[in-house]
Amino acid sequence: MYLEQLTYIVEVAKTKSISIASKNLHVSPSGISQSINQLENELGIKIFTRTKTATVPTDEGYKIIEKAEEAIIKLLEFKESARMHASLKNEELHITVVPNMSPIILKTIAAFKKDYPNVKIKIIEGLQQDVINATLEGSTDIGITSTxxxxxxxxxxxxxxxxxxxxxxxxxxxxxxxPLANKKELSPQDLLNHPVSWYYGANQFLHEFMEMYGPLDILITVNNLDMTRRSVAEGLTITFIPEISILDDPYISQGLVTVKPFVMHYPLVQTFWWIRSRKRKYSHVAKEFLNYLTFQISILNSRLHINPNNH
Structure with a gap:
C-alpha cells in the first residue's frame, strides 16, 4: 500500500470519475485504474463499483476511503510539522511582557520548547508602556501588554x-x-482602613481609586509582584490581583491567603493583548508561539470556568 494509492481512491471517490481524477492529479487514467486494482487485490476487497457513467465506492470501499483520508491528513500534518521544525531551527524569539502574564508565558515556553528545543527565547518583563515602547522600537518580536x-x-x-x-x-x-476573609466580596470602602502592598506600575488605577473613594493606606510599594503577595501571606497587607493569577498561586494553594471579588460602581476588567510592530517582520516562530499561547489561555479559561470557587 502506497500513499499515491490512497490519494487516488480519495480523489476518485470525490469526483466519481477515474478520468476526472486523472486530470486533477495529472496521472493517466490507466495508471490510476491499475493502481486501484493492485490495492483492491492487496486488500482482498472491492473498493469501487465501475459503471458506464460513474465509479462509486462500495460499502466496504467507503470505510477504506475514510481511513485513507485520515491517513493523508495525518501525513500532511507530519510534513507540516517537520517543515516547521526545520524552518525554526536556531531561530530566536524576543518577548516583552507585563508581569501578570509571566506565569502563562512561562507555561507556554515550556510547551513550546518541547517541540522546538533549538529556538532561543529571550523574555523581558516591563510595565504596560514599556511593552508598547519596546514593540514600537522594534526591539521585541511580540509584546504582551494589558489595558x-x-x-x-x-x-x-x-x-x-x-x-x-x-x-x-x-x-x-x-x-x-x-476580617475581610469572611466577606463574600469587597467594595472600595472595605479596603480603606487596611494596609495595602502596591505594585508601582499601577499608578493610574491608584490615582482613579483615590479620587473617587479617598486615600489608601499604602504600606509598601514594590516592583515585584511576588513580594506584594508574600506580604499578604505574612499578614502585613492586602493587595490586588487579576483573576487569571489565582490558579497555581502557591500562597492560595497553601491556604495562607484567599481572594475576593472586587466590586466597584463600574466593571473593573483588565484586558491582555499581544501586539507587534508593522515595521518588524512577523516571523514563523512568532506566529507559532502565539498559537501555543492561545492554546494555554484556552486551558486557563477552562479551568477558571470549571473552578469558579477557587477563591
Missing part, C-alpha cells in the same frame, strides 16, 4: 497591530486571618 477601558487608547498607534488574548476581573488578595 483597562480608560487606557485602551494606548494601543491605537498606527504602527501597532494588536489582538485580544483574554480579559480578567480584578480580585483582592487577603490573609486567611483577615
Amino acid at each position: 483597562r477601558t480608560t487606557s485602551e487608547y494606548l494601543l491605537s498607534h498606527a504602527e501597532l497591530i494588536n489582538e485580544k488574548l483574554l480579559s480578567s476581573s480584578l480580585m483582592v488578595m487577603v490573609n486567611k486571618n483577615s
Whole structure:
C-alpha cells in the first residue's frame, strides 16, 4: 500500500470519475485504474463499483476511503510539522511582557520548547508602556501588554497591530486571618482602613481609586509582584490581583491567603493583548508561539470556568 494509492481512491471517490481524477492529479487514467486494482487485490476487497457513467465506492470501499483520508491528513500534518521544525531551527524569539502574564508565558515556553528545543527565547518583563515602547522600537518580536477601558487608547498607534488574548476581573488578595476573609466580596470602602502592598506600575488605577473613594493606606510599594503577595501571606497587607493569577498561586494553594471579588460602581476588567510592530517582520516562530499561547489561555479559561470557587 502506497500513499499515491490512497490519494487516488480519495480523489476518485470525490469526483466519481477515474478520468476526472486523472486530470486533477495529472496521472493517466490507466495508471490510476491499475493502481486501484493492485490495492483492491492487496486488500482482498472491492473498493469501487465501475459503471458506464460513474465509479462509486462500495460499502466496504467507503470505510477504506475514510481511513485513507485520515491517513493523508495525518501525513500532511507530519510534513507540516517537520517543515516547521526545520524552518525554526536556531531561530530566536524576543518577548516583552507585563508581569501578570509571566506565569502563562512561562507555561507556554515550556510547551513550546518541547517541540522546538533549538529556538532561543529571550523574555523581558516591563510595565504596560514599556511593552508598547519596546514593540514600537522594534526591539521585541511580540509584546504582551494589558489595558483597562480608560487606557485602551494606548494601543491605537498606527504602527501597532494588536489582538485580544483574554480579559480578567480584578480580585483582592487577603490573609486567611483577615476580617475581610469572611466577606463574600469587597467594595472600595472595605479596603480603606487596611494596609495595602502596591505594585508601582499601577499608578493610574491608584490615582482613579483615590479620587473617587479617598486615600489608601499604602504600606509598601514594590516592583515585584511576588513580594506584594508574600506580604499578604505574612499578614502585613492586602493587595490586588487579576483573576487569571489565582490558579497555581502557591500562597492560595497553601491556604495562607484567599481572594475576593472586587466590586466597584463600574466593571473593573483588565484586558491582555499581544501586539507587534508593522515595521518588524512577523516571523514563523512568532506566529507559532502565539498559537501555543492561545492554546494555554484556552486551558486557563477552562479551568477558571470549571473552578469558579477557587477563591
